[in-house]
Amino acid sequence: xxxxxxxxxxxxxxxxxxxxxxxxxxxxxxxxxxxxxxxxxxxxxxxxxxxxxxxxxxxxxxxxxxxxxxxxxxxxxxxxxxxxxxxxxxxxxxxxxxxxxxxxxxxxxxxxxxxxxxxxxxxxxxxxxxxxxxxxxxxxxxxxxxxxxxxxxxxxxxxxxxxxxxxxxxxxxxxxxxxxxxxxxxxxxxxxxxxxxxxxxxxxxxxxxxxxxxxxxxxxxxxxxxxxxxxxxxxxxxxxxxxxxxxxxxxxxxxxxxxxxxxxxxxxxxxxxxxxxxxxxxxxxxxxxxxxxxxxxxxxxxxxxxxxxxxxxxxxxxx
Amino acid sequence: xxxxxxxxxxxxxxxxxxxxxxxxxxxxxxxxxxxxxxxxxxxxxxxxxxxxxxxxxxxxxxxxxxxxxxxxxxxxxxxxxxxxxxxxxxxxxxxxxxxxxxxxxxxxxxxxxxxxxxxxxxxxxxxxxxxxxxxxxxxxxxxxxxxxxxxxxxxxxxxxxxxxxxxxxxxxxxxxxxxxxxxxxxxxxxxxxxxxxxxxxxxxxxxxxxxxxxxxxxxxxxxxxxxxxxxxxxxxxxxxxxxxxxxxxxxxxxxxxxxxxxxxxxxxxxxxxxxxxxxxxxxxxxxxxxxxxxxxxxxxxxxxxxxxxxxxxxxxxxxxxxxxxxxxxxxxxxxx
Amino acid sequence: xxxxxxxxxxxxxxxxxxxxxxxxxxxxxxxxxxxxxxxxxxxxxxxxxxxxxxxxxxxxxxxxxxxxxxxxxxxxxxxxxxxxxxxxxxxxxxxxxxxxxxxxxxxxxxxxxxxxxxxxxxxxxxxxxxxxxxxxxxxxxxxxxxxxxxxxxxxxxxxxxxxxxxxxxxxxxxxxxxxxxxxxxxxxxxxxxxxxxxxxxxxxxxxxxxxxxxxxxxxxxxxxxxxxxxxxxxxxxxxxxxxxxxxxxxxxxxxxxxxxxxxxxxxxxxxxxxxxxxxxxxxxxxx
Numbered sequence: 001x002x003x004x005x006x007x008x009x010x011x012x013x014x015x016x017x018x019x020x021x022x023x024x025x026x027x028x029x030x031x032x033x034x035x036x037x038x039x040x041x042x043x044x045x046x047x048x049x050x051x052x053x054x055x056x057x058x059x060x061x062x063x064x065x066x067x068x069x070x071x072x073x074x075x076x077x078x079x080x081x082x083x084x085x086x087x088x089x090x091x092x093x094x095x096x097x098x099x100x101x102x103x104x105x106x107x108x109x110x111x112x113x114x115x116x117x118x119x120x121x122x123x124x125x126x127x128x129x130x131x132x133x134x135x136x137x138x139x140x141x142x143x144x145x146x147x148x149x150x151x152x153x154x155x156x157x158x159x160x161x162x163x164x165x166x167x168x169x170x171x172x173x174x175x176x177x178x179x180x181x182x183x184x185x186x187x188x189x190x191x192x193x194x195x196x197x198x199x200x201x202x203x204x205x206x207x208x209x210x211x212x213x214x215x216x217x218x219x220x221x222x223x224x225x226x227x228x229x230x231x232x233x234x235x236x237x238x239x240x241x242x243x244x245x246x247x248x249x250x251x252x253x254x255x256x257x258x259x260x261x262x263x264x265x266x267x268x269x270x271x272x273x274x275x276x277x278x279x280x281x282x283x284x285x286x287x288x289x290x291x292x293x294x295x296x297x298x299x300x301x302x303x304x305x306x307x308x309x310x311x312x313x314x315x316x317x318x319x
Numbered sequence: 320x321x322x323x324x325x326x327x328x329x330x331x332x333x334x335x336x337x338x339x340x341x342x343x344x345x346x347x348x349x350x351x352x353x354x355x356x357x358x359x360x361x362x363x364x365x366x367x368x369x370x371x372x373x374x375x376x377x378x379x380x381x382x383x384x385x386x387x388x389x390x391x392x393x394x395x396x397x398x399x400x401x402x403x404x405x406x407x408x409x410x411x412x413x414x415x416x417x418x419x420x421x422x423x424x425x426x427x428x429x430x431x432x433x434x435x436x437x438x439x440x441x442x443x444x445x446x447x448x449x450x451x452x453x454x455x456x457x458x459x460x461x462x463x464x465x466x467x468x469x470x471x472x473x474x475x476x477x478x479x480x481x482x483x484x485x486x487x488x489x490x491x492x493x494x495x496x497x498x499x500x501x502x503x504x505x506x507x508x509x510x511x512x513x514x515x516x517x518x519x520x521x522x523x524x525x526x527x528x529x530x531x532x533x534x535x536x537x538x539x540x541x542x543x544x545x546x547x548x549x550x551x552x553x554x555x556x557x558x559x560x561x562x563x564x565x566x567x568x569x570x571x572x573x574x575x576x577x578x579x580x581x582x583x584x585x586x587x588x589x590x591x592x593x594x595x596x597x598x599x600x601x602x603x604x605x606x607x608x609x610x611x612x613x614x615x616x617x618x619x620x621x622x623x624x625x626x627x628x629x630x631x632x633x634x635x636x637x638x639x640x641x642x643x644x645x646x647x648x649x650x651x652x653x654x655x
Numbered sequence: 656x657x658x659x660x661x662x663x664x665x666x667x668x669x670x671x672x673x674x675x676x677x678x679x680x681x682x683x684x685x686x687x688x689x690x691x692x693x694x695x696x697x698x699x700x701x702x703x704x705x706x707x708x709x710x711x712x713x714x715x716x717x718x719x720x721x722x723x724x725x726x727x728x729x730x731x732x733x734x735x736x737x738x739x740x741x742x743x744x745x746x747x748x749x750x751x752x753x754x755x756x757x758x759x760x761x762x763x764x765x766x767x768x769x770x771x772x773x774x775x776x777x778x779x780x781x782x783x784x785x786x787x788x789x790x791x792x793x794x795x796x797x798x799x800x801x802x803x804x805x806x807x808x809x810x811x812x813x814x815x816x817x818x819x820x821x822x823x824x825x826x827x828x829x830x831x832x833x834x835x836x837x838x839x840x841x842x843x844x845x846x847x848x849x850x851x852x853x854x855x856x857x858x859x860x861x862x863x864x865x866x867x868x869x870x871x872x873x874x875x876x877x878x879x880x881x882x883x884x885x886x887x888x889x890x891x892x893x894x895x896x897x898x899x900x901x902x903x904x905x906x907x908x909x910x911x912x913x914x915x916x917x918x919x920x921x922x923x924x925x926x927x928x929x930x931x932x933x934x935x936x937x938x939x940x941x942x
Contacts, residue, residue: 043513058838085841098832102854111850112840151602152369159836166840181368182540186584186598193595208514215586215594234592252518254543256585258566262547265518269467271483272513 003067004170004202005032005055010064012050022275024050025061026226029302032170037196037203039217039234041210041249045275046223048206052172055204056088057081069169086116086166093175095155099147105158106143112166131161134198135191153184157191164195172204177212189216210253214238219308222246225275225283228302230316232309242311242318244288282314290315328400329356330534331380331502336394338372338379344607349375351558352394354633359501362528362535364549364566366542370603372558373538374506381419381504382411398502416447420495420533422524424507426487430479436463436490437475443497462493466523485516489523496527503528504536509544521548542585546570554578557604557614560633563640572648574641577615613643621645679930682923689920693740701733705888713906725895725909726902734890735916741802741891742917745875749806750867753813754821754860760814761821762856766829766848775822779815787812791878800886805878809871820863821856828855858931865928869921876917892917 012025025047032038042048054061057073066073073084092098099108106128113124132139135157147155156176163171173192177185193216196203207213213220213234220237222229222245229243241247244266251263266289273279279286285295294314302312311318338350350372357363367373378384380396380403396403398418403411415421423429431439440462441455450458456475463471466489479487488508495503505524509517525548528535539545545552545566552569554562554577562575573579583597601618612627613619619626623645631642692699708728716723722731764775794808828834829852837847872892878884879893887894892913899910 043515053835056839058835082841085839088839090836090839092832092836094832098836100833100837100851100855103850111837111842115840115842115846153602162836162840181603182542183368183581183584183599184602186586186596187600189586189596190598193593209586211586211588211590214588214592215590215596217592238588248515250588252515253588254517254521254541254547255588256542256546256570256582258546258570260546262518262522265515267515269519270469271485272516274483 002034003031004034004069005204006065006067007031007051007055008065008067010051010054010066011062012047012054013062016276020276023226023278024275025054026278028064028223028226028228030221030228030231032202032204033219035200035202036218037205037216039213039220040204040206040223041208041213041220042223043208043249043272045225045272047226047275048223049174051223052090052174052204052206055172056085056090086112087169088172089163089166089168089170090172090174091156091159091163091176094179095152095159096147098159099155101147104144104146105137105150106139108147108158109162109165112162116166127165128161131165134164134195135161137161151184152180153188156180156188160188160191160195164199167199168201170202170204172206174206175208176205178207178209185212192216210238210249222249225273225278227283227299228310228312229284230309230311230313231302236306236309240318242305242309242316243284243313244290244317245284247317248287282312327358330359330399331357331536332395332397333380334395334397336376336379336396337392338375338384339391339393341391342607347607348558348609349390349606350379353553353555353558353560354394355553355560355563357502357534357536359534360528360532361551362525362537362549364545364552365536365538365555366540366545366552367555368540368603370557370606371555373555376555377504377506377536377538381415381421382406382408413447416443417498418500419502419504420498420500422488422491422495422503422505422508424510426484426491426511427479429491430487430494432479434478435475436477436479436482440475440490440493440497443494447498458497459493462497463490466490466493466527467519468493484512485520488512488516488520492520492523492527496531496533499531501533502536503533504538506538507540508537510539510541517544524548542581557609558606559614559642560640561615561642563633565638568639574639574646574648575615575643576619576621576645576647579647580618580620621647678926682926685919685923686927689739689916690743692736693743696733696736696740701736702730704729704733704737704890706730713902713909715906715908722912723906723908725898726906727898731895731909731912734895735892735913738890738892738895738913739916739920741885741889742872742875742920744802745806745809746868746872749809749871750813750817750864752807752810753817753867754864757814757817757819758821758856758860761818761823762825762848762852764818765822765825766844766852772822775818779818782811783815787874788877788881791874792883795878795883800884802885802889805875805884809874809878812874813867813871816867817860817863820860824856824859825852828852858934862928862932865924865931869924869928872917872921872924 007028007030010025010028014022014024016022028051040048055066060074064074068084068088071084073081076084109128109131110124113127118124129139132142137157147158176192177188180188189212192203195201205213205216217234219231219233221231222243224245229245230237237246238250241250248265248267251265267287268289270287273286281297282295282300285291288295292315298314300312300314302310304310305316305318334354336350336353340347340349353376355363365373365377375384379392382403384390384392437456437459440459444450444455444458445452460471460475463474468474468486468489482490508524509520512520521544537549549566552564552566553560554575556577562569562573562578569578570582573582580599584599586596599618604614611630613631616622616626625644631644633640633642706729711724711728712726714720714724720730720732722735725731725734760775760778764772790812791808795804798804834847834851837851875884875891876893876896879891880897882897884893885891895913896910899913902909
């Protein structure tokens, strides 16, 4: 499989006044293969959402390259960049906030078509109807309604329809089910899998819920405080995590089974550091049970420890 | 609730709790006849999704949802034998400070942003236990230490915005346990926190509970949290308690089709990748537009005509409760 | 289960269904009355508001003169109604100017941030720094006193407030995910401002406009009271209050009647403005 998206040495920083910066993403190199679902896992402050937005150049990253289908998006401006947009779409965490409360559903879904120049109204209607049916919405029932009349799950369907109407190649899903009721999550996850199969999509699936990520992803990347910790195929990552942070995450997740004892995260007590002032060397060292002096001095590079597995750790648990 | 026939009198006994709001679309029964007992030292997990009424129920128990906010509240709430429903606001306030402690979901809004942490913790001690400021301040620092905040003296002089979310929640816990309450209510205490921090906070809550012998009500939508931290679970749906049982039984052999479907729909780390999730069709009901019959009916695999016509009452059998005409795993003439 | 448990009767607090509360019927009624009378003033057979009859000066309200006469013998009822016309024209039109200019400034500031925001905020601060009275004075002194100039002056004075409301709301809306979503599909800034943000600004701006009307009416009243507003003999509430000032000890109604009418109108506008503002809060799912 070739790379649809290649991210190289991406850096995203935000100024927060007083000369200080949030180091949201620091030197991340990652690729997404054509037709796969890459899961991206991390807690708050990991930089996963900043990474997602930087991919779409909203706003463009401070440094690094985003090569999509052979073209570097960071070097593109204006009309050229806008012409690429239909191929990269995004769905957001809060489905209700991602829809304009004052516009009708049909208009919301048709908007991408209008913006990209589909001038024939009948054509737009046809395509909007088709995509509504694909996501499980009844066009006649929802056409003239407004987002506040719908539940969170239905709003997410509308958002997915909007993302699909331009027939993109890649969809970035930023925590698409975290804000939804538990009984609805499975529906939306299944819908995303169905849409992926039907339209030949590539997905970047961002979430903090490991179980959901495992369920949909072929490969998984784990981020902590702006850096990648490890990248591996789904099964290997969860069976034998190589990075201590991944192991801690897995131990911390509450399992819906009272017979499974609470895992030991082995994390050193204390708060996670702030992305305003990340620790030197390995950023995880302040909480890592295996930290050594070397971890303070040297930033561990992301290196391959097995085919298809990369880890950024001086003392990985595997390999 | 816990199964033994000769249990001592429960610490908290709720009978037929009701909360109803008047909205532009008509009366909305947020809580529709919920009953349960809670023994000293036990943890009850109340599990439900949005619209289940779990938060409204618990807030109505302690008087946070009441006549003042335009809600109609009914039923009986006996705490150590006293009916909380008949209390004046003043009496309520003294109980809230001393007998019942509460931890809310969002520490940013449940803490006073313009008051130092130490003072907020000491406030309850000064008002309800009659400590003077110095003694209260000292006790506040002790409590900060107990909840695992490093450098407690320095932290006591800080404001909430100077702390991280996890730390603020620890402070909220310190405030809640300051006067050594008998019952601790935690309303989605970790939902707004990261997974690793969530783990620490839940460990803290459980540790404090065991150490002080408190009873706890833990409200959550996360079945994983409920599985690991509660002795008994009450599942709520559309304002009613639809299943109650000891935690292990709920997960091993759920009786309610809703509980069963919910458990089946969860993605698990033990599943292989790309396992198709078993989704529940439809969505939680609109409480303002309730018709007769079982609220879960439209989404239930085992629904019959009876389910549409009648609303099943909570049947209590062998220490478990379920509100279903076709409970799972029970041999009866109506097995699905 | 104890007997009291069976009493699970719920006393839901009653709330009126969707009809207008009495606190709204009165203000809306008053406003409608004022507006209707102001529009139809020429056709309902009112006496000439400028016709002086010195013999009949300062007469208290009677059957012949429903609101009495002022100190030049002019019919108060007629003057109050024609004064309403003045106040309403100024009150309604001046904020519109303010919103068009101020709204554009505020939206640009809130959306583009950075230098645009700095310039806009600076401009607003400069405008606000001028004592409003001095600015209005300068205007009318330079350009002459007339209905148009007064409206223009007050319109300019309402630009900063409108800009602030527009900016604050734009800031809130521009950070929402649906604006980001519009960017991901390649919508231009202009399209986002007009199709995504502006429709969400209209409700709060409308609510603010209602309040602005009442403020402008009072401001116009103050200007006319000082003799800097609408020139005589065109009636205006402020001017009438000024005229009645001299006679406060003998014929207080000549000043109090226009003052009362202004008070009632402004109060009604505020009530209705509050109601609109309550309705405008973004709707979210209830529980």
